[in-house]
Amino acid sequence: INFYKHQWNVVSAIHRLRRDGIPISLKIIGPKYAPAFKKLKKTIKNLDPNNQFIEYVGEVPYTKLVPFYHDADAFIFASSCENLPNILLEAMASGLPIISSDRGPMPEVLKDAGLYFDPENIESIVQSMKELVSSTKLRTSKALLAYDYSLEYTWEQCASETFLFLNKIALQQSKQ
Numbered sequence: 001i002n003f004y005k006h007q008w009n010v011v012s013a014i015h016r017l018r019r020d021g022i023p024i025s026l027k028i029i030g031p032k033y034a035p036a037f038k039k040l041k042k043t044i045k046n047l048d049p050n051n052q053f054i055e056y057v058g059e060v061p062y063t064k065l066v067p068f069y070h071d072a073d074a075f076i077f078a079s080s081c082e083n084l085p086n087i088l089l090e091a092m093a094s095g096l097p098i099i100s101s102d103r104g105p106m107p108e109v110l111k112d113a114g115l116y117f118d119p120e121n122i123e124s125i126v127q128s129m130k131e132l133v134s135s136t137k138l139r140t141s142k143a144l145l146a147y148d149y150s151l152e153y154t155w156e157q158c159a160s161e162t163f164l165f166l167n168k169i170a171l172q173q174s175k176q
Contacts, residue, residue, distance in 0.1 A: 001032040001040050001056075004081040006101075006119040008043035011054055013125035015047040022133055024053070026076075029068055031059040069094035074132060074139065077101060078119040085109060092150035097139035099128045109153075113146035 014026045048054040075091035080103045091098055100106045102116040117128040
């Protein structure tokens, strides 16, 4: 939980969808930064005081995340500031339909395999969620495409490209 993750906006969007008759719930997983968590807790208390549709699970060890991905129907990623979002890659590899922040690098990683929203605009989040919820065909096609794209990301490829880059720089330096 952090300010750049915009979880309270996602909670607000979930609340609006439920108010519109869409029976949706949200599980939030991850460690917390206390000041941002305070804002999230306040939003949850105001919109879901009986904890009927929002659950904060807390931090889960990486080795125990798989069941959470398998139990989910979709994945939402509202971060506005990432370098290479491993969490997004995990969701892609899990074969989930994804709605994501439209901020870079999420569109460069997810490409056309997800739906996008402005993480600072609740209405934008609501619209993306409605679009995803309303079409089984869309969810299936996006999930399959996301999974296919996830296969392009491997640690072996990352290491190889990194060492090639470092070698190129070293060769340029030695020529100077």
